[in-house]
Amino acid sequence: MDDPLSHTSIDLKGRRILAVDDDRINLRIISGILRHEGYEIAEAASGEQALEVYATFHPNLVLLDVMMPGIDGFATCRTLKKTYGDKCAPVIFVTAKSEADDVVMGFDAGGVDYLTKPFRPKEVVARIRTHLSNQQLVEQQKDLVDQLSRANAAKDRFLGMCAHDLRNPLSSIRGLAELMDENAIGVLTPEQREIIQTIHGASQSMLLLVNELLDVATIEAGHLKLEKSRVNIVDIVERSVHLSNIEAAKKKTTIELVKLATDPIVNVDTNKIRQVVDNLINNAVKYSPRGSIVTVLIHSNGKEAGFAVRDSGPGIPENERHKLFKDYGRLSTVPTGGEKSTGLGLAICRKIVEAHHGTIGVDNIPGRGAEFIVSLPLIR
Amino acid sequence: MNFSGSILLVDDEAHIRKFISLLLRHLGVTRIFEAPNGSVALEVYKKESPDLVMLDVNMPVMDGIETLRALKVLNPDCVVVMLTSLANRQTIDEAVALGAANYIRKDAPPEEIGRALSDTIDTCFEPDEPDADTPPA
Numbered sequence: 001m002d003d004p005l006s007h008t009s010i011d012l013k014g015r016r017i018l019a020v021d022d023d024r025i026n027l028r029i030i031s032g033i034l035r036h037e038g039y040e041i042a043e044a045a046s047g048e049q050a051l052e053v054y055a056t057f058h059p060n061l062v063l064l065d066v067m068m069p070g071i072d073g074f075a076t077c078r079t080l081k082k083t084y085g086d087k088c089a090p091v092i093f094v095t096a097k098s099e100a101d102d103v104v105m106g107f108d109a110g111g112v113d114y115l116t117k118p119f120r121p122k123e124v125v126a127r128i129r130t131h132l133s134n135q136q137l138v139e140q141q142k143d144l145v146d147q148l149s150r151a152n153a154a155k156d157r158f159l160g161m162c163a164h165d166l167r168n169p170l171s172s173i174r175g176l177a178e179l180m181d182e183n184a185i186g187v188l189t190p191e192q193r194e195i196i197q198t199i200h201g202a203s204q205s206m207l208l209l210v211n212e213l214l215d216v217a218t219i220e221a222g223h224l225k226l227e228k229s230r231v232n233i234v235d236i237v238e239r240s241v242h243l244s245n246i247e248a249a250k251k252k253t254t255i256e257l258v259k260l261a262t263d264p265i266v267n268v269d270t271n272k273i274r275q276v277v278d279n280l281i282n283n284a285v286k287y288s289p290r291g292s293i294v295t296v297l298i299h300s301n302g303k304e305a306g307f308a309v310r311d312s313g314p315g316i317p318e319n320e321r322h323k324l325f326k327d328y329g330r331l332s333t334v335p336t337g338g339e340k341s342t343g344l345g346l347a348i349c350r351k352i353v354e355a356h357h358g359t360i361g362v363d364n365i366p367g368r369g370a371e372f373i374v375s376l377p378l379i380r
Numbered sequence: 381m382n383f384s385g386s387i388l389l390v391d392d393e394a395h396i397r398k399f400i401s402l403l404l405r406h407l408g409v410t411r412i413f414e415a416p417n418g419s420v421a422l423e424v425y426k427k428e429s430p431d432l433v434m435l436d437v438n439m440p441v442m443d444g445i446e447t448l449r450a451l452k453v454l455n456p457d458c459v460v461v462m463l464t465s466l467a468n469r470q471t472i473d474e475a476v477a478l479g480a481a482n483y484i485r486k487d488a489p490p491e492e493i494g495r496a497l498s499d500t501i502d503t504c505f506e507p508d509e510p511d512a513d514t515p516p517a
Contacts, residue, residue, distance in 0.1 A: 168486070168487060169393075171486065173395075174489070175399040175403065175493075184403075185402070207487075
């Protein structure tokens with residue numbers, strides 16, 4: 001691909017300049033100087049004509065005489081700025097007198113610079129070169145930003161499409177393996193069972209990764225839509241605790257829920273917040289030793305409400321804390337039961353919580369473990 | 381699962397049909413018909429009059445919504461469960477408005493699919509149908 005920033009010395013040959021002056025001799029002199037520099041020149045003898053020529057010539061720069069019969073240079077400049085807005089080529093005024101008033105009025109009208117008559121060719125050439133270079137750099141920068149945002153959007157689309165198309169086959173593989181493991185097509189030999197369980201485990205963790213990639217792609221593309229409703233935060237957390245306990249039992253880990261005397265009501269997308277709760281509880285189980293206790297505490301302070309998940313893992317290494325809620329921010333700590341990690345879970349949690357105008361944070365508990373705290377605005 | 385009827389399974393992806401049909405067999409459903417797209421599904425429906433249709437949303441030739449409309453013309457009372465992958469709220473709402481009984485995420489684990497299906501069956505079919513094990517209390 002052509003890299004617009006690779007040109008260190010800018011080639012300005014062929015850039016288009018519109019020269020406007022009612023004095024034909026002046027026009028001829030300036031055109032001569034500029035053509036010699038390799039620019040393409042169009043001439044206009046009045047403000048009215050300048051507007052006409054501009055529309056078809058699309059100059060990169062306008063040299064505009066101030067004193068002209070009909071609409072003068074300032075009025076012409078204002079009209080150009082009004083018509084073409086940000087896309088208008090820079091205008092340099094040409095004035096016989098270098099009176100301060102004139103110059104100031106010129107800048108007010110939208111001019112970028114001024115030249116005085118009689119011309120000093122070297123000055124004309126140098127100033128014009130500067131403005132054309134500036135303008136070209138700005139154009140290139142805009143192109144580059146456009147290119148980058150297009151590439152980024154294409155990446156998000158690609159990621160989303162990939163993940164989407166991988167999901168169905170993967171869930172079929174997982175489902176078929178699970179059914180075979182349940183003897184749906186007959187009793188398996190121990191070796192067949194081991195193989196089918198391997199297939200099930202592998203497809204399960206791939207599916208998890210694909211789902212997380214899809215979440216990231218959806219959120220990054222700005223397509224995270226929240227379907228909010230007023231819910232009791234305890235209901236969401238309680239269900240997750242219940243379901244996670246089934247899985248945690250395999251590690252002899254127990255998840256305890258500590259409620260408050262009152263039930264805080266929040267306005268949230270239940271499924272998305274459930275995803276956050278599930279993720280934090282799963283992490284807590286994942287990084288705590290076998291047979292430990294994970295505590296989930298409901299909190300509320302009258303303004304915010306939420307939950308905290310307290311594990312008995314190794315805690316968050318201080319020097320890695322900054323990575324924690326970032327995409328693919330895997331830390332050096334390892335799951336205690338060989339569980340998989342994509343490094344995306346907490347980044348997704350943060351994005352979901354922030355979309356709800358809430359906060360997510362982590363503290364190390366002095367004794368042992370980490371505590372993840374989610375707070376959401378409370379409905380009063 | 382307490383269901384002795386027949387099910388027509390419509391999905392353009394063979395692996396989905398394989399997975400769901402094995403799941404249905406595992407749940408005790410014995411009469412299962414399959415169709416790879418909407419127009420074949422309509423032919424099978426006319427011939428076999430299945431009790432329940434599981435219908436994929438995204439299919440070439442004739443998509444799920446179009447097929448659902450056609451099925452409801454053939455039999456306004458036919459019980460249709462939509463099979464979706466990434467739940468598209470609008471499509472689901474449209475299907476429900478057209479008379480779909482429920483929707484099931486086909487990328488869910490087997491037990492979740494089974495539970496959703498049996499919930500639908502419990503709501504859509506009278507408990508005292510001839511093959512039911514126990515009469516209503």
